């Protein structure tokens with residue numbers, strides 16, 4: 712199991728290069744991050760969760776709690792933090808822009824479920840991603856998948872925004888990519904300052920999106936009502 716998983720990762724890492732970590736906004740990973748299989752990670756995390764709950768005074772022989780350490784470990788490895796594993800990085804299929812579409816394309820309202828790396832509490836929001844083609848177009852759903860992949864890591868919102876842009880730039884071979892994220896951090900809303908109203912907006916503008924007019928056009932599209940609102 713261990714060897715199989717490592718081998719799969721080696722092949723995927725070779726295929727996608729360093730981009731799974733982020734081109735310049737890199738997720739801080741240990742050198743041995745890919746040396747442990749998913750199953751081994753689940754086993755180890757399960758023991759740590761047992762320890763946390765026991766320390767808190769919970770009786771893990773209770774029917775309802777018995778499965779919790781494994782449940783938490785599986786949800787960490789397979790769901791909440793699946794974006795730490797390069798084998799899960801989406802294949803971002805691109806096509807030739809045969810129809811010569813020359814305007815920006817905006818994928819709005821992509822749901823973001825991420826986890827704040829300071830408190831391990833949820834970040835919930837929306838990402839809006841745009842690009843201007845220079846010969847290649849990307850499948851629409853691949854933009855949602857890229858957002859999902861980088862969201863499923865311990866994150867800060869700034870890095871998440873930059874990683875999405877960098878992955879899109881890499882896939883499309885253009886600089887002209889932008890991303891805006893508006894998200895609520897439960898570490899701000901439900902604990903600490905407990906401000907349930909505030910949300911955080913981050914943006915990254917590459918290439919032409921740094922220009923005032925292009926940026927303005929993108930931001931105008933975000934204000935547009937859709938027919939289903």
Ligand SMILES: Nc1nc2c(ncn2[C@@H]2O[C@H](COP(=O)(O)OP(=O)(O)OP(=O)(O)O)[C@@H](O)[C@H]2O)c(=O)[nH]1
Pocket residue numbers: 827828829866867868869896898899902903904
């Ligand atoms: N820049 C940035 N900060 C974040 C993000 N998510 C959480 N934080 C902040 O990280 C900071 C951690 O600060 P600390 O003072 O070490 O933690 P704390 O004592 O729990 O802080 P409080 O939340 O103010 O109670 C907090 O201000 C969080 O709001 C993020 O995505 N980006």
Ligand SMILES: [Zn+2]
Pocket residue numbers: 827828829830831832896898899
């Ligand atoms: Zn936090």
